[in-house]
Amino acid sequence: MTTLADILKDSDYKQAQFDLMLIQEFERKIVIRTDKNGKQIPYINCAIRKKEIRLTPEEAVRQLYLEILLGDYQYPADRIELEYAVNFGR
Numbered sequence: 001m002t003t004l005a006d007i008l009k010d011s012d013y014k015q016a017q018f019d020l021m022l023i024q025e026f027e028r029k030i031v032i033r034t035d036k037n038g039k040q041i042p043y044i045n046c047a048i049r050k051k052e053i054r055l056t057p058e059e060a061v062r063q064l065y066l067e068i069l070l071g072d073y074q075y076p077a078d079r080i081e082l083e084y085a086v087n088f089g090r
Contacts (some may be wrong), residue, residue: 002030002042004060009059022071026064030055048072048080 017021027051031039031043031052042055044063049072053059062082069075 002032002055003027004064007042007055008057009058013035013057013061022064022067026060026067035062046082048077048082 004018008015019027026044029044031045032040033043033052034040043052044055044059045051046053046063047066053063055063066080069080070077
């Protein structure tokens with residue numbers, strides 16, 4: 001089983017800012033896919049984008065904060081947008 005600590009090990013992110021129960025629930029949602037070279041890669045189903053997303057350290061932290069917004073603060077999912085395009089100029 002892949003843990004959050006495994007995903008964050010080579011990054012500057014720390015899991016100490018998240019509740020242990022949240023981390024355990026998050027880890028249960030991780031799905032391992034094997035790429036064409038046989039390497040195992042962790043994925044999670046994004047509640048906002050409604051598709052599987054590869055779990056990089058940055059994505060793991062984003063998904064954990066989404067869980068906090070949706071669960072703890074009861075923020076509506078339809079009010080959250082990820083990867084929002086920003087246009088500059090005219």
